[in-house]
Amino acid sequence: MKIIACYKWTLDEADIRVDEGTRAILKNRAQYRISPYDRNAIECGVQLVEAQGGEVAALTVGGPEVAASLKDVLSRGATRAVWVGQAETAALDAAGTALTLAAAVKRLGEYDLIVCGEGSSDNYAQQTGPRLAELLGIPVLTYASKIELEGNILRVERKLEEGIEVVEAALPALVTVLPDINEARIPGLKQIMAAGKKPTEQYAMADLTLTAEDIRPTAQQESLLGAVTDRKRVLLKGENAVKELVSILKAEGIC
Numbered sequence: 595m596k597i598i599a600c601y602k603w604t605l606d607e608a609d610i611r612v613d614e615g616t617r618a619i620l621k622n623r624a625q626y627r628i629s630p631y632d633r634n635a636i637e638c639g640v641q642l643v644e645a646q647g648g649e650v651a652a653l654t655v656g657g658p659e660v661a662a663s664l665k666d667v668l669s670r671g672a673t674r675a676v677w678v679g680q681a682e683t684a685a686l687d688a689a690g691t692a693l694t695l696a697a698a699v700k701r702l703g704e705y706d707l708i709v710c711g712e713g714s715s716d717n718y719a720q721q722t723g724p725r726l727a728e729l730l731g732i733p734v735l736t737y738a739s740k741i742e743l744e745g746n747i748l749r750v751e752r753k754l755e756e757g758i759e760v761v762e763a764a765l766p767a768l769v770t771v772l773p774d775i776n777e778a779r780i781p782g783l784k785q786i787m788a789a790g791k792k793p794t795e796q797y798a799m800a801d802l803t804l805t806a807e808d809i810r811p812t813a814q815q816e817s818l819l820g821a822v823t824d825r826k827r828v829l830l831k832g833e834n835a836v837k838e839l840v841s842i843l844k845a846e847g848i849c
Contacts, residue, residue: 595648601632612820631711633778640671668789669781690809692725697802733763
């Protein structure tokens with residue numbers, strides 16, 4: 595079994611702050627981490643290989659900061675790590691990311707299954723996995739909460755609003771997994787030390803015959819502001835509090 599687990603190296607949203615005056619997003623103190631959704635994707639691939647044998651190649655795209663992710667992802671059970679890194683990747687959108695990943699997958703060679711998180715913890719666009727499958731011409735199964743493999747058949751339980759849907763597809767295929775599909779492992783000291791001995795490989799855009807024009811974002815972000823709740827701090831007391839509240843809500847056009 596040859597599995598490719600895609601992941602994204604993202605800023606930890608717990609470290610991101612919002613300037614109350616300008617609503618600017620303050621990222622200067624934020625640390626990077628593997629997107630939590632992608633940790634479940636990596637864990638899914640590792641569990642399948644532990645049960646059936648094979649290898650998990652962890653694949654990512656990003657700027658120079660992504661180099662710090664390689665040891666982390668390898669400590670989580672991946673067999674090897676492949677990083678597509680160049681300055682142009684910093685501004686990638688879902689379309690450019692999928693195009694870059696597709697070129698990297700083709701360079702990696704034969705595979706049976708590609709596993710992605712349902713979305714990333716920063717944008718959560720939920721586009722990269724389906725776009726990647728379309729570019730590779732393989733089936734895609736989304737919203738997976740359970741995965742089973744029987745020979746060349748992938749069976750997935752999809753958690754939808756209306757209930758659980760069970761679908762099948764022949765390998766090779768791509769699956770996007772939900773966070774509740776598993777509990778991602780926390781690497782111990784032994785796994786972290788062993789990660790340093792596992793192979794890593796870096797591709798440049800030139801290796802994938804891609805140019806900056808090929809991966810140019812299809813949409814431009816004009817601005818990004820943090821949400822700030824402006825509380826009026828009106829305190830109502832006494833017997834007429836309810837009437838006063840209704841009057842205020844009517845004046846605000848709420849009721």
